[in-house]
Amino acid sequence: MRILDPTDERVPVRRSLAARPEGLLGTVGLLDINKARGDVMLKRVQQRLNELLPNVAVKYYRKLTPARPAADDLRQQMLQECDFVIEGLAD
């Protein structure tokens, strides 16, 4: 849906960031959007997280295609299982 801006347009549209946690604890989800070589980068991230933060759990998720938003089920699953998400975008 598109809407027309009711303001004087002097302020850019803002989207608020999620609250920043104080430290890295809990579970980190890695989302592979299925773009070429995204898995290479994310697996390397996974390896480094395991080395540096052995108490942090890391879970790996994969989208079926980069062309569409993640399916609702996957989004819900990640919401429930993860405290953080790292996503590999673009090539």
Next chain:
Amino acid sequence: MTSLPAFSLADLDGNRHSFPSSKTSLLCFVRDECETCHLSMPVIEAVYRAYGDAIDLWAVGQEDNEKLRERHQATVPILDDTALKVSFAYQVEIVPTIILAAADGTQILRWEAFHKEDWKELIARLSGLTDRPAPAIDWDKFPELRPGCGSRSVEPGVFERLTAEADGSRLRARQIEIGERDDPFEFMFEQGLTDGLPVVPPTPERVVRMLAGTRRDPQEVIGTCAPNYAPVTIEKIAINAVMAGCKPEYMPVVIAATEALCTKEFNAHALVSTYGPSPVIVVNGPIRHRLGMNMGINVLGHGNRANATIGRAIKLILRNLGGLRPGEIERAALGSPAKYGACYPEFEERSPWEPLHVERGFERNDSVVTLFSLEGSPHQIADQTSRTARALAGSLGLGMECGWHPKTHGVGDVLLVISPEHVDTLWRDRWSKDDVRKRIQEITSRPVRELLPTEDYGGLGAMPEQVALRHGRTAEQLNRMMPKFKNAKNIHIIVAGGPAGKWSSVINGFGDAAVSVPVSRKIEEVV
């Protein structure tokens, strides 16, 4: 000669066709859902077979073009206008629409629906033009005339979308894409665009529809809105009116009220005050009836769309354009429910007096908004016992003395809403509005010495000594009588309310003329 819009469309086999093409062209706008189009298709096909190599002849299909081709085994190119851009640009309202155009793209003739004689004349003309024989058509199978169907491009919702998307669209506001998975209502809350209640998402379609409520140019700047002094265009007013829930016919009222809001005299900047003032709109004249405004039972309350949304639109304009957001530049300590919007029509027909707008110099048949900067919430004054105008007006005066602080006198504008039962009591003694004003000033007049702060109660302003300084110190000065209002003219009176109930309401003032002056604007009606 009408010059027709140029276009380029693909047919169902993917070949592109451009208009004008340097040949004579025959455009036939059709849609599969229309039986008159199906009646016409064999004629279009026959004409194509007869002249198609000499002129450009296209069916311009609005929907299900494959079905249309299959049903008629058509060889005539069917151009894909399912996006309806060309139909919209050609202002096609009825299908079929047949347009004959010269090689330079100017229109030679145009008709809608099915007319046997028109087709015959057209065929004769094409034969003359191309030197080819007329196709054999069994005309006995066709009726003389068959009405057409509505074009898809003018269907509700579609027309507004096409208007908003057209190259010559009158909309200029920034478009914000809301994610497919975002809830638009939640998005608008998150962006701080609402007054705390949900707003209607101002889609381009809805804004186009709202703009139909006025003849004014969407890009006309009607003023700047304090406190940020942002330019206010008709388009921005329409966007906020959509959000508030207005109907297009409310637009002239919202525009007139916004014009009043943007005047120096009204001084919307003062609305940032910790005192918590709000604009209060009074509507007079015939438009009250056309919009179905409520001037009777619960007039100052909820339940009527026009009353509620016109007032709300003004507040959203102040918020979104003026930047008047509580906790930011708006510093009201308490505020009032009127901050959601306050718009009331006068019940002129129930009043024996001149209505507010006539008192302010307009004709009775004019529709007018008057904008006040007031404390906001109505304060009810009950009097069930008075049987004379003098006693009742006395009660009203005593009730009105509470504004600001009972001991604060010499204050500015106030709005008194007198109920039908009360106005009957006043009019039984043939009291005019001025008589009521005079009585209010009379009963509230007190010696200055009684208005000074004491150890038992305080008041408005600075220390008691300074208040004394302001009013003077001599016995003569302290004995001077001071009415509640600086001038009787500060008491603005309207009649409104339900048939039963011996109570009136005062909407107390906020400042004097130095702060804000009530402003009236004539409403430009679109009938």
